[in-house]
Amino acid sequence: MNPVTKFLILIIYCILLFLFHNIFIIAFLCFLSLFIFYLNLGFSEIKKRKLILTFSFFILIVNFVFLKGDIYEKLEFSLRMVLRFLGIVFSGILFSKNDPNEFAYSLMKIGVPYRYGFTLVFTFRLVPLFDFESNIIRKAQRARGIELEGVKNILNFVRYTFFPLLYSALERVDSFTQSMEGRCFGIYKTRTFYREINFDKKDYLMTAAIFIILAFSIYWRYL
Amino acid sequence: MIKIENFSYRYEKDWVLKDVNLEIKEGDFVLIAGKSGSGKSTLALAISGFLRGKGKKKGNVLFKGKNTDDYELFDLAKSIGVVQQDPENQICTLNVTDELSFALENMCLDKREIERRIKWALSIVGAENLEDRDTFSLSGGEKQKIAIASILAMKPEVIIFDEPTSNLDPKVTLDIFDVIKKIRKKSDIAVIVIEHKWEYIMKYVNKIALMENGRLELVKTLQPLEYKKTQRKTGKKILEIKNLEFSYGNRKVLKDITFEAYENEVIGIMGENGTGKTTFLMCLMNYLDYSGKILMNGNEIKNKKTSKIARAVGFIFQNPNHQIFESSVLREAEFALKNFKKQGDINYLLKKSDLKKYENKNPFRLSYGEKRRLNIISILSYDPKIILLDEPFIGQDHENVKKIMEMLLEKNNLILMVLHDFKIAESYCSRTILFEDGKIKIAKGGKYEPRD
Structure with a gap:
């Protein structure tokens, strides 16, 4: 199905x-x-x-x-x-x-505009990356002496995770944009779909x- | 085909490109070498038309006699493809086939043509076996091959490779260079390679451009980069590892590792990606639940918290962005020192690393090389006796590597670093550990060949 x-x-x-x-x-x-x-x-x-x-x-x-x-x-x-x-x-x-x-490609097939469809694909692409990165950032914090204990440290944890993650996301979005524009994304109103969806x-x-x-x-x- | 005439460019105050002249003809194979910050990547952006609307320009970049800014970006993209440094940031779908058809679908080609081009691109990069795979499950080298194939499938007239191998180990680096050579041979696509690891590819190109401080100069050949051989006198034993093992689920990543290391040693950790190098360093920080023994100064670390171990062990991760936490360079430099409530000479380190002038700047706005130096002084501040570095030199040029090594070697410590560069290993390492499928071999100095 x-x-x-x-x-x-x-x-x-x-x-x-x-x-x-x-x-x-x-x-x-x-x-x-x-x-x-x-x-x-x-x-x-x-x-x-x-x-x-x-x-x-x-x-x-x-x-x-x-x-x-x-x-x-x-x-x-x-x-x-x-x-x-x-x-x-x-x-x-x-x-x-x-x-x-x-799922994303099927949505596009039934008429959801491909720009929105790819927003979904893109989200699925980024989630595991974020997961991977926040894991490393957490390790890096411990290596600088921050351990997740007590209320004060939880606040620190949020702050010290948010900014590295945000910055890295901004850099990524920049290259992704270049990658998509460089491959003609958005050039026409429609596009072909190579993948067979039944x-x-x-x-x-x-x-x-x-x-x-x-x-x-x-x-x-x-x- | 491409003609750059007296082209200058600046983002802000300083000119990043100065009076650049370069002509690229059909079938050219061009190498652009130079330090980080010399303007190489900006030049790539200029050629591919991505500088439009930003900064200030003088002179012209012409493609087939017409200024690149006068083209629609899409039309230019069809003719000039760019392969970026990190395939992780270029691949934007979840499946290899979707990735390869991405550009072709956008160009509204018909299905049969798309199929033909995908087959062709995959055969050139030698990745037929990857068709329909999940992009997330690919190795770094496979990802880069797919990123290259997805550009290749557009059949552009020029492909620019912007440091395509900086995240790859030596063996895979050679694979990618072979793919680039093959593209040049099997098609009439002109190839521009931007690289600071140019020694292998230099033999095959017909034009070499050296960039320095925004200026470009055509040269016949490049002088190999050397490091000053530095070896320190070893001291007492500070690290002892006995029968170390670790598994992810059922997969054994580290197998029965036993070895000892002494103060003032610099130990290189080499081997292909995925053989357990990073996992090994992670165990030394007690990030992972290992079995066996790890003794630092005679004390088992198994039951100690990472944040406690960190007082004596500094850890540098691959990507500088993941270990910057504070809002100014000065505060970032003192970050660990304050957490450990220790004393140290931050001012000296800031001067030594040439970061003193940026003291109040937001650290995220530093260049890649400067960020790396900031990471280094942030751990040197509390003088840890063991320093672990996981591929610290990715994307770092010769000058910066020298500077970083000089800072690291200034104090008495044990340095263990994962690295891929044989020249760095030969010049600085007292011993090298080679990882192969979770097991280790130890050699004196930095002597392992990439292909034998």
Whole structure:
């Protein structure tokens, strides 16, 4: 399936999670997300997300303790929160496993102007670089005697990381601009796309199906 | 094809290019040599049309008889390609095939033509095996090949290589020079190479231009650059490493490393990229969870915090920008000294490094070479007994290397540095460690050949 179709499904799935109030429907949607996650990535990938599971338990407790009302109302409300949270997080993680590049090129294929499409490609290009650089900068700070301890040092850490990172980013943007202009980026309104991106029958069917589900749900909920 | 006539240029107050004259004909192979800051890169920008709208100009840069500023930038870009210093800043997509087709797609060529050109460009740079790979997973040399191929695929009439090998080890450097030679041979593209590592490529070019202080002079040949051989008398043992090992996940990067080092030694760490050199230095700073023993002055460092070890061990990273934290040169120079609450003579170091005049300037606005010297004095200020340097000489010219070495050798210390330059190693190193797949071989002096 094309990543754009998957993205559409993700968005509509999240809308559905908030559209319904009935706890059983929300629970069904949440388990659906977990089930698809399990089918695609296996149980070990769910187990790796212990932090998310712990955090959702925390949401449950906090909501339960601080809410007013009778015990069933409180329980239902907090459960709804947690199920929505888990549904969004796991479907989001599942979507992030897609090739970001294919997603960006697919968006351009369906008519998103290529300048915006490449902003996305460019972001994906820069994120690992930033990650790599902030790691080195952090090491360089320790080599000059700054250790991340206490409130004062956290502030220092932010300050001493921000400026080297900013400067390095400015230099990079300069060369990237030269690199793109030097290769005729933006010369015409359109461009050819060498990479094959396919929207097949399955994509059209899924898109149609998900919109029918959305329309049906809205009808059911409000009319 | 290209004619530069009495061209002068300045960004701000000082003229960066002064009365430059140069003619480049079809099929020329030109080397432009010179120190950093001599105007080489500015000249490349002038030829490729990237100086428009900025600074002040005198004279002309003509391409096919027409001033380069009168061309649309895109039209000029189709004819004059530039390969930049760091491929990391040139590659702007996530996949090799996308990168190679990037320019061609922008030029709206049809798919079959794009396919043909990609195949052709890949075969010239010898990277057919990289098609469709993820750009992030490529090695430095592979990245540079892809950056070159993506320019080559545009079939320009001139390609300018702006220090294309400064981030590469000697073996890969020769690979890239071979690619450049092949481009010259297999096509009628004129090639301009800007390099300060010109010794290998000099034999193959038909024009040599030497730049000095913004002036350009055509020369027959260049004098090899030499360093003064400097060796110090070794003192007591201060570093002892026993059975050091380290793995990233399942991959063993360091394998059973054992060796000792003494005060006043300068030890060169050489080997291809990806053989564990940087990882080795990182262990000495306790950045990584190694196994085995590292003793400094007889004390195991395993349970010490990096910020504590740093009081006695200075670390210089590859890129000067990543280790500048303060807002003025003076404050940056005293940064480590203040963190360690030690005393030191900053004024002397600022003078020694020629940075005294910039005392109140923002350190990020210094030149690349000046930033490197600032990094060096920032650690020399508290006189660490061990100094670790990870490829400190990348992008640094001969003069700056000499100056940096002179400052480093002034005090009694042990210096371990990762480097690629054999001349520097031969002149300054008492021993050299060669890394091969995580294992080491030790040799006296700086004697390892790039290709044998």
